[in-house]
Each structure stands twice: as C-alpha cells, then as structure tokens.
Amino acid sequence: MIRVVLADDEALIRAGVRTVLSADPGIEVVAEAADGRELVELVRAYRPDVALADIRMPELDGLAAIAELRRAAPGTAVLVMTGFGRDAYIARALAEGAAGFLLKTGDPREFPMAVRAAAEGAAYLSPRVARRVVDELAGDRAVRAAAARERIEALTDREQEVLALAGAGLSNAEIGRRLHLAEGSVKTYMSTILSRLGARNRVEAALIAYESGLTDSSARR
Structure with a gap:
C-alpha cells in the first residue's frame, strides 16, 4: 500500500484529489x-511514501516545504501540484528535489x-506541466533544445529508449515490461543515463528528454 499525505489550502481541491x-x-x-x-x-509523524502538495500554501509555501x-x-517523495497562471516557482521546485509536477485541472488519471x-x-x-516547465526555464528555447539533443547523443539507442519512457512518467518496473528488461537492468541503465547526462535526478533527466523531443518520439511509437 502506497501511503500519501496530501496538502492544499483549498478543502475542495483536497477532497477531489x-x-x-x-x-x-x-x-x-x-x-x-x-x-x-x-x-x-x-x-x-506518518513517514508516507509520497507527499502531494500545492506549490503555493500559507504558513510555509510548497517550495520551502519541499x-x-x-x-x-x-525517504518521502514530494510531488508538486500547481494551478498555473504563471508559476515562477516550478524550476526552483525542481532544483529543490521535487519528484514530479501535476496540473490541478489536468487529467485526474494522472494523479x-x-x-x-x-x-x-x-x-x-x-x-502540460513539462511544457510549462521548459517555458519557465531561462534561455532561448531553440538553444536549449539543441543543447538537450546534443546531450542525448551521448546515450546509446537502448539508453535513449529507457530515458524516453522515464520521461513519459513510467516507473522502472513499467519500463522493464515495455522493453522486456529486468527491473534491476533498468535501474542500472538509469544510473548510467543520469551520469552521462550530468543530471541530478530523474526529473531533470525527464526534462532533458522532453526538451530534446525524445519523449514525443517515444509517444509516437
């Protein structure tokens, strides 16, 4: 059983999630x-597996909470919910170690x-969040896309396949099933991928996959 602590200052949002x-x-x-x-x-107090939190909250905002x-x-992974508008905090939340981002008004199946x-x-x-995260990051988008593609070229074809699926939100077990690999092999691939990309975590690697177009290519397969 996956245990979750849910945080949002709006009771209606908490009830829906x-x-x-x-x-x-x-x-x-x-x-x-x-x-x-x-x-x-x-x-x-609860030591849950996942904390699902709004990025903007009173007392201590989501960014400081992360x-x-x-x-x-x-040991608790932190997922960030955002309602958007223009949210300048998203890139900073990534840097703080958020495990992912969700749009409050997005597809409920994503939660x-x-x-x-x-x-x-x-x-x-x-x-939709990935697209917005990329838009929020500093620098010319075309330049960032070219830099991301250059980093991707350092990976083998198999590593690119693994990264594309990781960028689409699949877990190691799901990637293993899709590519007919043992879960341990997927973990090894991900470790190598992070090292070769110079990425700090899977979220950063997923953004590189998104910027390069690799995730879009995977979705069309």
Missing part, C-alpha cells in the same frame, strides 16, 4: 494538511499514475 487517489486500491491518503507547516509535521521535507524525510511513479523512485511530469 483524495477521491481520485482513494479509488486506487493500492493508494491510501493517511493525512491531509491545509498549509506547508502542517504538511511537514504530518510527514514527520526543501524542509528533503532534509527531514528524505494515481504520478503517485505510483514517485513511490517507485521515478519522476512524473504531466505533459
């Missing part, structure tokens, strides 16, 4: 928080998918 997650028999929402400070306290949770509960991916150590980027 809880309903979606609770429909999955493998996921349990063990606690809810209305602000960032309460989120940190609940994560310390940083504190990475120190206080490194259990993202929770499962994060619980298994994978990254999850909603396609």
